[in-house]
Amino acid sequence: MTPEYTxxxxxxxxAGSRTLYVDLKETPDxxxxxxxxxxxxxxxxRSRILIDEQYVPDLFWALGAVLDFIAPKRAAKLYTLEEKRRTHPRAYEAWTEEEDQRLKAGFAQGLNVDxxxxxxxRAPSAIKHRLERLGLSPKRS
Structure with a gap:
């Protein structure tokens, strides 16, 4: 019998044609x-890697070192979701059909990305990406 995890x-x-799920789980004990x-x-x-809690900090240190090597400018821009939502309250929330319609209407009215x-x-970059996804060409702000 498999134990229940929380x-x-x-x-x-x-990640292209794949999706990665990063989950923190807890056992009954x-x-x-x-x-x-x-x-x-x-x-x-599915491929799955399980890492005991005690080794997670080492994994993140290693990932940080790799990120610093391949993308030093991007590494400096890391932030938490809470920090991002201080300036953009709806950051990383799913887009709804209603919001897409409001976005299209605002775009049609000539509002710029900002x-x-x-x-x-939301962040200007999120607006640009969403407009592109909706087949609209975002204007420079």
Missing amino acids: EIISVRVK GSRFLSISEVKHGADV QLAQRHG
């Missing part, structure tokens, strides 16, 4: 572990 947090990362799963789109194929970002509580 999921504490789950984060989904799109209170021990925690990190689970990193890879799912290929359109298939049930104005749309303010109106939607």
